[in-house]
Amino acid sequence: MSFLAALLIGLVAGLRTFTAPAAVSWAAHFGWLPLQDTPLAFMGYTITPWIFTVLAIVELVGDQLPSTPSRKVPMQFAARIISGAFTGTAIGLPTGLGLVCLTAGIIGAVLGTFGGHEFRRRLALLFGRDLPAALVEDVIAIGGAFLIVRFLL
Numbered sequence: 001m002s003f004l005a006a007l008l009i010g011l012v013a014g015l016r017t018f019t020a021p022a023a024v025s026w027a028a029h030f031g032w033l034p035l036q037d038t039p040l041a042f043m044g045y046t047i048t049p050w051i052f053t054v055l056a057i058v059e060l061v062g063d064q065l066p067s068t069p070s071r072k073v074p075m076q077f078a079a080r081i082i083s084g085a086f087t088g089t090a091i092g093l094p095t096g097l098g099l100v101c102l103t104a105g106i107i108g109a110v111l112g113t114f115g116g117h118e119f120r121r122r123l124a125l126l127f128g129r130d131l132p133a134a135l136v137e138d139v140i141a142i143g144g145a146f147l148i149v150r151f152l153l
Contacts, residue, residue: 007088009149016137018083028040
């Protein structure tokens with residue numbers, strides 16, 4: 001189950017870089033993800049989920065700006081891969097599958113980056129503009145992240 005959760009949280013990271021670590025951090029904070037005896041114990045500290053939540057909100061707002069670069073440019077793509085690797089590792093550490101889940105998180109992030117780009121492109125064509133497509137993607141990323149950390153961990 002850890003592998004699937006890591007793959008899916010990586011997919012979320014591919015959609016929205018900071019939504020995945022925000023969700024994982026809240027899960028650790030609430031005790032749904034037992035990270036207290038791991039090197040990533042800080043994810044469950046009181047301040048950590050708030051920091052990642054602020055970063056996620058800034059990203060959600062920034063994503064709506066026309067000047068925001070594509071998620072496929074090297075800097076954006078690398079950030080999504082790092083986010084997927086980090087959150088996948090966090091999911092795998094309590095079960096001893098940190099490296100396996102790191103890999104799953106990366107795979108999910110790559111799939112989420114390219115799949116999310118294509119999904120949003122097609123939705124934008126359907127809607128005739130990008131904003132509604134971006135908002136649908138936001139809802140999928142946030143809702144998916146919540147479902148993953150609440151029911152798959």
